[in-house]
Amino acid sequence: xxxxxxxxxxxxxxxxxxxxxxxxxxxxxxxxxxxxxxxxxxxxxxxxxxxxxxxxxxxxxxxxxxxxxxxxxxxxxxxxxxxxxxxxxxxxxxxxxxxxxxxxxxxxxxxx
Amino acid sequence: xxxxxxxxxxxxxxxxxxxxxxxxxxxxxxxxxxxxxxxxxxxxxxxxxxxxxxxxxxxxxxxxxxxxxxxxxxxxxxxxxxxxxxxxxxxxxxxxxxxxxxxxxxxxxxxxxx
Numbered sequence: 001x002x003x004x005x006x007x008x009x010x011x012x013x014x015x016x017x018x019x020x021x022x023x024x025x026x027x028x029x030x031x032x033x034x035x036x037x038x039x040x041x042x043x044x045x046x047x048x049x050x051x052x053x054x055x056x057x058x059x060x061x062x063x064x065x066x067x068x069x070x071x072x073x074x075x076x077x078x079x080x081x082x083x084x085x086x087x088x089x090x091x092x093x094x095x096x097x098x099x100x101x102x103x104x105x106x107x108x109x110x111x112x
Numbered sequence: 113x114x115x116x117x118x119x120x121x122x123x124x125x126x127x128x129x130x131x132x133x134x135x136x137x138x139x140x141x142x143x144x145x146x147x148x149x150x151x152x153x154x155x156x157x158x159x160x161x162x163x164x165x166x167x168x169x170x171x172x173x174x175x176x177x178x179x180x181x182x183x184x185x186x187x188x189x190x191x192x193x194x195x196x197x198x199x200x201x202x203x204x205x206x207x208x209x210x211x212x213x214x215x216x217x218x219x220x221x222x223x224x225x226x
């Protein structure tokens with residue numbers, strides 16, 4: 001199975017400051033169609049998860065442009081340019097390239 | 113509007129069975145790959161199963177042989193039949209659209225306990 005390792009597990013951030021979190025896969029995620037199916041999800045407290053980013057760097061509709069995804073190979077990053085109070089929650093990366101598809105363990109973002 | 117609504121969760125004894133439903137609106141389930149993902153209390157997200165457009169399915173090792181994912185195209189509804197339930201199956205079960213989980217339902221809670 002592809003293991004997804006996220007860091008840090010806890011991320012305290014001051015409002016208005018940037019935040020960055022990492023996701024590393026145990027093997028490359030390029031699918032046979034040439035796409036890399038690496039996604040990022042946000043789960044606010046008490047809510048269902050919501051996808052923010054798909055195929056490494058594509059923002060979903062309605063996602064603020066302060067969120068950005070990047071990376072290639074086995075190393076991927078989610079960045080928030082200026083953290084807002086509504087960004088509090090847990091962020092998960094997930095690979096949809098190889099079954100079983102797998103999630104990282106999550107990075108919990110909190111306001112410092 | 114694209115929407116997924118899960119139902120069927122509840123309290124069930126170990127060894128029992130339960131069938132979850134996921135009613136879709138705003139799109140046709142037979143035209144999409146569809147997924148079940150679960151989240152144990154206080155834990156992260158875990159893939160359970162996927163049904164592809166072809167009708168083929170895949171299951172996590174932890175549920176293989178016990179869970180069955182199916183769909184009723186006439187009702188635009190998905191089902192997860194869960195048999196031989198164990199305490200470790202206790203979780204919120206989410207229905208989601210596509211391999212890359214672009215749309216999620218609100219979830220339904222399954223508690224396996226005596």
